[in-house]
Amino acid sequence: MSQKKTDRREFLKRSAAVAGAVGLGAVKPALGQDTPVAPEPGAFIRGSDEMTAYGSRSRFVDSVRIPHGGRESPDSFGLDFHIATPLQDSVGEITPSSLHYMGTTRGSFVPDIDPDEHRLMVHGMVDNPIVFSMEDLKRMPSVTRNHFIECAGNRSRSSHTTIQQTHGMTSNAEWTGVLLSTVLKEAGVHADADWVVAEGVEEVKGASSIPMTKAMDDCLLCYGMNGEPVRPQQGFPLRLLAPGFEGIFNVKWLRRIKVVDEYYMTYNDFGHLTRDPVNAALGYQIGPKSVITYPSGSQQLPGAGFYEIGGLAWSGGGRVSRVEISTDGGRSWKDADIRGTAHPMAHTRFSYEWEWDGSECELQSRCIDEIGQIQPSRQQALDFWSTDGERATFVKGQDNSIQPWRIASDGSVHNAIS
């Protein structure tokens, strides 16, 4: 710690020295005789009606989403629309709604829904089938919670160079809505109804089967996201949130909840195709996962010295209870600091103060959640896939294995998975 302190002082001294070389051409004195070193801005933008209504970001900020999986355009397959969030630029825990990742099940179109016309039907094995307008739902008791969503296909490949490619299919938002349990209790669920099927307004309707225990626990019917109506790409005007479950269960443009007594095999089951409904249900939950956002692939460290390693951790199993960091390729581990509040099933920011000596090394992070699950190594994940034949034949399922970033001696950062 005292070594760290010294290093940080050195860093600060260098900063001061560098700053001395900054040109002071256009500055004016203020607050007496001192001279601020920040130049006067090149321009001032006059207040306008347009600026008043709905503000926008700085023209100097150009962080954007990209098509997922290295495709050239978002719908180059003509099948879906998967776009990845720029985690390399993330700060804090919320993902801005404009940058939230998105995936459609099939079909590269976003429905344009008039909320006044939209309805949610709750029916099937219930005493009282009910149809809700959006106004009806907004009058009901609501909750607000931070939750991540992650696509089951969010996985790192050796061809990926940036964290946006390796991990960009997860995001985190403040969600507001009505507990699904509130609605189901009022409808009166039959004792032998073990599943709900949720359906959205999508070309294949986005139907997914959810166990009744989950539906009655923490699922949300969300109309609010980051303080305003859910965005069209996230399901406007209504989205189901199944906290911690694979992205596909968080049905967008939700229009129907059917209470049933069996698992429905639908078009959405490609991610965990199995003949056994128990296994299917067990495969829904996102495992403990984390990734270092800085430094991450394709970034560049300016040189040896003090750095704050930063990243995000999350788990479908509950709160993140600990994050560990390795700076030697997984041989030794130390605790990172958890920043802010670790909410259940939510991105949790961690950081770790690190002095880089300038030699090549490999950074890794590892998430441990409140139910004791530990993020697996890549080798553990590969072993699992090779033995779990049924899952492996169709798709490799979730990949929550540890992401290694290699720092080269020139400060460049590289994806180190093989």
Place this chain on the structure above:
Amino acid sequence: MSQKKTDRREFLKRSAAVAGAVGLGAVKPALGQDTPVAPEPGAFIRGSDEMTAYGSRSRFVDSVRIPHGGRESPDSFGLDFHIATPLQDSVGEITPSSLHYMGTTRGSFVPDIDPDEHRLMVHGMVDNPIVFSMEDLKRMPSVTRNHFIECAGNRSRSSHTTIQQTHGMTSNAEWTGVLLSTVLKEAGVHADADWVVAEGVEEVKGASSIPMTKAMDDCLLCYGMNGEPVRPQQGFPLRLLAPGFEGIFNVKWLRRIKVVDEYYMTYNDFGHLTRDPVNAALGYQIGPKSVITYPSGSQQLPGAGFYEIGGLAWSGGGRVSRVEISTDGGRSWKDADIRGTAHPMAHTRFSYEWEWDGSECELQSRCIDEIGQIQPSRQQALDFWSTDGERATFVKGQDNSIQPWRIASDGSVHNAIS
């Protein structure tokens, strides 16, 4: 409570009955033989490069900020640029960055700053004056916290009809940055330095004096807001956050922190003009405050029945510990439910389940914070202003008094302050 339960069932029954009248013209069957009642959307929007980069809200959502104080345009006085957030549409606790309230100290212009050129200078009574680039600051240990900001002039007048007019000059965001104390400790503050003065890039530089105890406690140098860089209207690329202090202390476009040994009387002091620096310092902190966002002024209740009263509470004194609701004009009070996590100096969502019998009534909310401060009645506030002559002569200071909303028997909602 069982009465409430019955009422809610009645509400739900009515919803189901109403839904029966919804036209089913265009719908198609799905999931077997059932018929969803949500109409198919009028259109699907095809995925595009533009949609990929940075998403936007639905064309059916038109919530916007308005000029503060009933002005016709944001800068109709040619002096400043004050715009109010649409609290009537708020959900959850975060204010979307595009709708965050804004006030300039003087001058109706927003500086257009290149972050690569921007610098923060920390100097004055310190051992080591330091100049930071934005990259320097981003490499330092960071924190992420939810905090509100509120303009000291955020007050209800009898001429105001909506909550956007009465309370729209406060907002809440997830802020990320470096603790000011981290920077001050590295600079080495002299023992006899009791104040810092913060200066922004504004026409009058936005300088404010902050007591050293506050500067060393929880002030933040923020570069992140709601998961992306701070927006230009909120101080891009760097804003000082003085949690719980009047808005004017949260200096935007921050370029300078000077450590000094006296209170600086600057152009910013119009809100708490006094010859006594102790009194000045005591006047900085926003008192405990709350407002019911639904139902609020100019909204319309569709009729007698079950409602969730919802609103926001906050205090410069710390966490909100309790919110009370009166539905009889302040004669009796009952506890509201606190939703989510009550963060220190942050908007906190509350709700209260209410059965409206259809007769005229007056709704009020009252905030109690963790240090025991209680939001005053309007009469208490008026009494305070009439006795505190020095403050009252210039401006009436903060107004954190209780906001009453009158519900007329036709369901219309009115500002009930006199």
